[in-house]
Amino acid sequence: MPMSSVIWYLYEFARKSWAESFAIAKTNAEIVETPERFRDFPQVFPEYCIACGACIAACPAPHAIKLIRSEDNTEEEGRTYPVINNRGCIRCGFCAEVCPTDPKTLTCGENHLIREDFTILPTEKMFVIDDYLCIRCKKCVKACQVEGAIVEEDNKIVIDQSKCIACGDCLDSCPVKGAIKGIYIDHVQEQKDIIKIIVNSLEESIEAKRDDISHLLDDEVYRFDFDIGDLVDRARSILSDDDIILDIFQKITDRLKLRIVTWDDEKCNRCQLCVNECPSGAITYNEEEDVVIRDAEKCLRCSICYQTCPFGVAGYYVARFLLDPLSLDTGVIHVTVKPSQLPIGAD
Amino acid sequence: MLDALKDVVRKSSIHVCLINTGGCNGCDIEVVALLSPRYDLEQYGIYVHNNPREADVLLITGAVCEQWKENLQRIYSKAPEPKVVVAIGNCPLTGDVFNQEGSSVYAPVSDFIPVDAEIPGCPPRPAEILAAILAVGPDAIAAKGREKP
Amino acid sequence: MILPIGPIHPGLKEPVRLKLKTQGEKVINAEIDFGYVHRGIERVIEGKTWQKGIYLSERVCGICSYIHTQTFAETFEKIAGERVPLRAQYLRSLTNELDRIQSHFIANSTYFKAIEHETLFMYMLHLREPIMDAIELLTGNRVNMGWNVVGGVRMDAEEKHLNSIYQIITNLEKEYDKYVEMFEEGPLLALRSKDVGKMSKKDAIKGRAVGPIGRGSGLKHDVREEHHTYKDEFDWKVIWRKEGDNFARTMNRFDEITESIKIIKQIIENIPSGDVRKKITIPAGYADWRNEAPRGELAYMAETNGNLIQNISIRTPSIMNIDVCGKYMLQDVATVADAVATYASVDPCVACAERVIILNEKGEKTEFDGLHKVKYLQ
Numbered sequence: 001m002p003m004s005s006v007i008w009y010l011y012e013f014a015r016k017s018w019a020e021s022f023a024i025a026k027t028n029a030e031i032v033e034t035p036e037r038f039r040d041f042p043q044v045f046p047e048y049c050i051a052c053g054a055c056i057a058a059c060p061a062p063h064a065i066k067l068i069r070s071e072d073n074t075e076e077e078g079r080t081y082p083v084i085n086n087r088g089c090i091r092c093g094f095c096a097e098v099c100p101t102d103p104k105t106l107t108c109g110e111n112h113l114i115r116e117d118f119t120i121l122p123t124e125k126m127f128v129i130d131d132y133l134c135i136r137c138k139k140c141v142k143a144c145q146v147e148g149a150i151v152e153e154d155n156k157i158v159i160d161q162s163k164c165i166a167c168g169d170c171l172d173s174c175p176v177k178g179a180i181k182g183i184y185i186d187h188v189q190e191q192k193d194i195i196k197i198i199v200n201s202l203e204e205s206i207e208a209k210r211d212d213i214s215h216l217l218d219d220e221v222y223r224f225d226f227d228i229g230d231l232v233d234r235a236r237s238i239l240s241d242d243d244i245i246l247d248i249f250q251k252i253t254d255r256l257k258l259r260i261v262t263w264d265d266e267k268c269n270r271c272q273l274c275v276n277e278c279p280s281g282a283i284t285y286n287e288e289e290d291v292v293i294r295d296a297e298k299c300l301r302c303s304i305c306y307q308t309c310p311f312g313v314a315g316y317y318v319a320r321f322l323l324d325p326l327s328l329d330t331g332v333i334h335v336t337v338k339p340s341q342l343p344i345g346a347d
Numbered sequence: 348m349l350d351a352l353k354d355v356v357r358k359s360s361i362h363v364c365l366i367n368t369g370g371c372n373g374c375d376i377e378v379v380a381l382l383s384p385r386y387d388l389e390q391y392g393i394y395v396h397n398n399p400r401e402a403d404v405l406l407i408t409g410a411v412c413e414q415w416k417e418n419l420q421r422i423y424s425k426a427p428e429p430k431v432v433v434a435i436g437n438c439p440l441t442g443d444v445f446n447q448e449g450s451s452v453y454a455p456v457s458d459f460i461p462v463d464a465e466i467p468g469c470p471p472r473p474a475e476i477l478a479a480i481l482a483v484g485p486d487a488i489a490a491k492g493r494e495k496p
Numbered sequence: 497m498i499l500p501i502g503p504i505h506p507g508l509k510e511p512v513r514l515k516l517k518t519q520g521e522k523v524i525n526a527e528i529d530f531g532y533v534h535r536g537i538e539r540v541i542e543g544k545t546w547q548k549g550i551y552l553s554e555r556v557c558g559i560c561s562y563i564h565t566q567t568f569a570e571t572f573e574k575i576a577g578e579r580v581p582l583r584a585q586y587l588r589s590l591t592n593e594l595d596r597i598q599s600h601f602i603a604n605s606t607y608f609k610a611i612e613h614e615t616l617f618m619y620m621l622h623l624r625e626p627i628m629d630a631i632e633l634l635t636g637n638r639v640n641m642g643w644n645v646v647g648g649v650r651m652d653a654e655e656k657h658l659n660s661i662y663q664i665i666t667n668l669e670k671e672y673d674k675y676v677e678m679f680e681e682g683p684l685l686a687l688r689s690k691d692v693g694k695m696s697k698k699d700a701i702k703g704r705a706v707g708p709i710g711r712g713s714g715l716k717h718d719v720r721e722e723h724h725t726y727k728d729e730f731d732w733k734v735i736w737r738k739e740g741d742n743f744a745r746t747m748n749r750f751d752e753i754t755e756s757i758k759i760i761k762q763i764i765e766n767i768p769s770g771d772v773r774k775k776i777t778i779p780a781g782y783a784d785w786r787n788e789a790p791r792g793e794l795a796y797m798a799e800t801n802g803n804l805i806q807n808i809s810i811r812t813p814s815i816m817n818i819d820v821c822g823k824y825m826l827q828d829v830a831t832v833a834d835a836v837a838t839y840a841s842v843d844p845c846v847a848c849a850e851r852v853i854i855l856n857e858k859g860e861k862t863e864f865d866g867l868h869k870v871k872y873l874q
Contacts, residue, residue, distance in 0.1 A: 034472070034474075035629075035632050035633050035636075037632075037633065037634075037635075037636040037651070038632065038636055038637070039636040039637055039642065041467075058547070058548070059548075060444055060544070060548045060552050061437070061443060061444045061469075062442075062444070062446060062447050063441040063442070063446065085441070086467040086468075087437055087440040087441050087465065087467045088437055088440070088441040088443065089437070089467070089469070090437065090443060090444060090469035090551065090555075090640065090642075091468065091469060091637060091640075091642070092551045092640075092642040093636075093642060093650075094547070094548075094551060094642075097650075109636050110651065148448070364504070366504055366511075367510055367511050367532075367533065368511075368532075368533075369532065369533040369534065369535055370535075370558070370847065371555045371556065371557055371558040371561070371640075371847050372510065372557055372558035372559055372845065372847040372848075373555075373558025373559075373639040373640055374558070375509060375510065375558070376558060376602060376639065377638070377639060379509070379602065379605075379621070380621065380624070380625070380628065382618075383618070383621030383624065383625055384618055384621065384622045384625075385625045396506060397504065397505065397506040397508075398504075398505075398506050399504060409533065410535060412531075412532060412533055412534055412535060413531070413534065414531050414532050415532065422504060444540065444551070444552050444555050445535040445536070445537065445540060445555070447540045448540075448543075449536055449539035449540050449542070450535055450536035450537070450539060450540045451534060451535065451536045452536075469555075469640060470558065470638075470639050470640065472638060
């Protein structure tokens with residue numbers, strides 16, 4: 001009986017499959033290999049970052065992403081870019097999905113459907129408080145639904161972007177027009193282009209009316225209306241979203257104060273006082289032809305030449321704008337130009 | 348001589364206790380997956396016993412809930428010296444997604460007990476856990492054993 | 497005498513405390529204490545945007561994390577009144593069934609560990625690993641997959657992925673019967689499992705048992721029957737048994753794996769082409785949705801203002817299943833070892849269950865004090 005069981009055991013272990021698998025037994029390669037679709041911690045390419053904060057707004061984990069800014073050096077300004085904290089990251093890849101730059105600043109595994117029409121930003125806007133206009137009434141702090149999203153720091157009211165959920169309640173509660181702003185955080189470059197177009201064409205339109213405004217007395221104002229139809233068409237060709245365009249128009253007309261410098265060569269006596277005062281080197285004296293030349297491209301509109309010139313060559317005017325009614329189709333920008341109240345004279 | 352022998356023995360038989368201090372369970376099943384024949388934790392001389400009194404390594408998962416604030420320290424004191432604490436996953440490190448307004452977690456674990464090694468991920472893959480335990484466990488156990496009390 | 501087991505105990509995978517009232521070796525009744533993994537996840541989700549919420553809902557539970565995201569997504573699709581493209585529905589069902597298979601494998605392996613059958617425990621984990629590979633191949637992660645979004649799924653499955661999943665499933669099917677037979681016909685296993693931890697159909701209805709636990713007691717109830725994809729697209733049947741003991745519950749899970757394999761094969765053979773994601777805008781509103789998680793019926797109730805989640809309430813199956821375990825199964829169990837095995841056989845997922853709202857005697861919502869208990873002592 002014992003003999004038979006020993007034989008049975010030997011027979012059982014001597015089977016070919018047993019011997020074969022014993023001979024080739026080794027650690028599987030699968031243990032260390034990851035499949036091609038494996039979503040690891042996100043990779044960051046700082047050079048593409050536009051510091052929009054979309055990844056932070058999107059990230060479900062509170063400690064995973066921080067936007068940091070490297071120090072300025074002599075050659076270039078510090079660069080802002082996201083940093084992934086592996087100890088907080090949950091590897092969901094949502095930051096890579098919402099990242100608006102092309103190519104992506106953040107990549108995470110293989111996300112096939114990173115397509116423009118699916119890039120759902122969890123928030124369209126980012127809210128910031130303009131400290132210049134803020135009257136510290138703290139109505140927004142009371143209106144805010146999120147504990148600690150709007151806080152007082154160093155006597156300033158600031159929005160903590162890591163906590164803000166961009167609901168817009170603070171905007172409704174604010175009594176000062178323009179003190180809280182909702183900034184659209186996608187299409188940043190397009191927004192910049194539209195702002196440039198609007199400001200440039202407004203300035204050109206005022207420059208064209210130089211003859212009218214140069215005769216203004218100190219307490220007189222000059223008003224004219226500017227039709228935005230042409231601007232809207234150009235803006236729409238850049239960006240198709242009317243909401244964002246209207247938002248830009250409104251912000252510019254609320255906040256923009258254009259300073260206009262006019263230059264009357266006939267009054268100039270070549271005293272060259274302004275040449276040395278100009279901080280940007282926009283005014284130069286040409287000895288051969290005996291003329292003082294102002295380069296409008298370089299001009300900073302700082303008004304120093306206006307305050308320096310004894311003969312009134314430089315004129316200095318301030319223009320304010322108002323969009324009324326608030327719509328892209330029927331809206332007209334009302335422009336008001338008035339002479340500056342700054343003191344004149346070299347001393 | 349005796350120390351060297353102790354080192355060898357300690358390195359080759361490590362008993363592990365898994366403590367879930369309040370997570371989503373994901374890291375725990377990844378540790379269970381380590382027991383599977385594919386990863387086979389026991390071939391490295393590591394045994395999961397879930398008994399703190401005979402543990403050399405405490406694997407902590409989870410973000411420290413209300414009830415664990417004191418119990419975690421009690422369990423830590425129950426484990427015999429030398430002992431190593433390995434935190435698995437993001438919960439014991441930062442509290443992961445739970446460490447937000449409204450939740451009742453008290454992460455990180457290092458506020459309560461000393462942590463020797465960290466494995467980030469939510470959850471980490473079994474291969475990552477295995478690599479981290481093998482990189483830290485045996486040597487740390489042996490080194491801690493050599494310390495004079 | 498009261499015999500406390502847990503929260504950290506060799507027999508338990510998750511922190512929970514069983515207080516067994518014993519008379520000698522016999523267990524008369526039991527009390528189950530919760531509160532060891534309460535994180536307040538519903539409160540964390542509230543006030544976040546719904547795009548974020550789906551990744552947070554995944555962290556309710558690590559084992560059945562997939563079905564939480566699907567239910568979350570379908571709740572919000574119901575608010576929007578839309579359905580995702582058909583290919584996305586197929587891919588969701590595919591992942592759901594893969595997730596169900598791996599969850600049942602780990603549940604059964606825990607049971608076999610509890611009855612000290614190490615061999616089958618290892619076999620179950622061995623069978624589970626290829627399924628985890630399939631999930632990782634498809635979604636990019638093993639446990640918290642991040643695969644669903646409101647409006648569809650995040651990645652398309654390519655031909656090669658579907659082919660290798662089909663291969664994995666066929667391989668599993670080939671050797672699967674052998675392991676089921678080991679359990680079904682093993683005499684020692686039957687001694688530990690049959691007629692242990694019995695729950696009658698009446699008790700199951702009274703205690704609102706769901707999933708394989710309810711179906712093991714004769715409750716023919718599977719929410720997949722009401723789900724539009726499963727109802728219209730696939731040919732399958734509800735698995736249920738009458739015995740109501742540990743054996744029935746474990747066998748029920750085994751049979752459900754067979755059924756899931758059948759569904760996966762249908763999915764891969766018939767999957768339509770098309771888009772897998774569409775853009776959905778969510779209006780303000782409220783909706784509820786139910787889905788069949790591996791452990792039973794999972795319900796989500798959510799209210800949104802179109803951007804933020806204002807209110808969310810999750811009901812997971814484990815809370816009812818652990819409840820019936822304490823109330824009906826752990827009464828007059830022959831030995832303490834059987835009591836632990838019975839507890840393991842209901843596939844308790846404590847991480848799921850720990851989202852209880854605490855009411856005081858007047859029925860008002862009170863603060864969580866960290867020590868709440870669900871008592872079953874009579």
